[in-house]
Amino acid sequence: MGVGNTTGTAEIEIAGSEIEYRVVESADATQPRIDVDIHEVKVVVPENGAVDPHEFIRENTDWIARKWRKYDEYRDRAPDRTFEPGETFPYQGDDHTFRVRDVDEHGITDDEIVLAKHAVKESSIKDELEALFREQARTLFEEVVEEHADEMGVEYEGLAVRNQRTRWGSCSPKQNLSFNWRLIMAPPEIAEYVVVHELAHLREQNHTNRFWRIVREQLPDYRERANWLEEHSVDLIFTEDDL
Incomplete structure (x- = not known):
């Protein structure tokens, strides 16, 4: 904190x-x-x-x-990512095969992640895939934060999506929220848990019993979600640099 x-x-x-x-x-x-x-x-x-x-x-x-x-x-x-077309990556909890195609912009379907060939040529598969995940993560976090902040009666100053290698989220003393973009690879309910966890810090700074009561009031099954994140966080590694 x-x-x-x-x-x-x-x-x-x-x-x-x-x-x-x-x-x-x-x-x-x-x-x-x-x-x-x-x-x-x-x-x-x-x-x-x-x-x-x-x-x-x-x-x-x-x-x-x-x-x-x-x-x-x-x-x-830890998964060995090669960033070759045809490889699978988790996206919101489901495996997606990624392709590089001659399309105008990147896109995500039920089972595929499609990267635009012209963008990949100017950059790289890894960089474009990360940029797409970051964009999707920001949209997800903004929606979930707004929903739960209103329900929990808290206000925050700003929201950032960061490249945190050892933390899933944080809440600064100035009430700025930060979230790890890799959570876009986890099921949506896991990202939701991290959001509620950080919003609860706007009411209780430390991990006291009162803090966990706040989290439980919002998410009665928060323990199952926290356990999933601890057990499966290895699946959310993007590259070997995360190790």
Whole structure:
């Protein structure tokens, strides 16, 4: 949520391996937390210095080890994208075969993604497909945000679609919403969950019990959606650069 200041890096031995972790002090943090993703281990602590981040890491090595093993499996499951016509990509939860054809503009049907040949020649298949997905993602997020913001009685300043590699969404202290364009590859209800999650932060900044009550009131099945995202996020990798 908030802006943090990196205070340094250190290493700790977990399950026989030396793992580097980053320490970040955050003005928004009221409790310490550990973030583990495919790229790094990060411990976020309040700026008041009341928590020793290195001791906090040592107290949670078993949990970190489980998370780290999950991301090792994640790397092994990552799809190998070649960006050749005839390859399939997920789009809103369904596999679509993409083609390059002599058409005026890109388009998406029930089972195909069609890229315009003239645009591909000036750029590349990868860049044009990403641009199309970004465009579709913005349309989806704008619609879903407007629907749920009104129902939840919250207001936001702006909406951005970003190339976030380790986050699906964020809500800044200035009430700006950001979403990962790769969510256009997930079923629509998963993108909806991420939207509601970030909108709930406009009412409750941290992941308190009150925060999750807000989410549950809007989406009673939010746990199933969150579990799907954790289990299938590997399927939303676009290129090897995402790893």
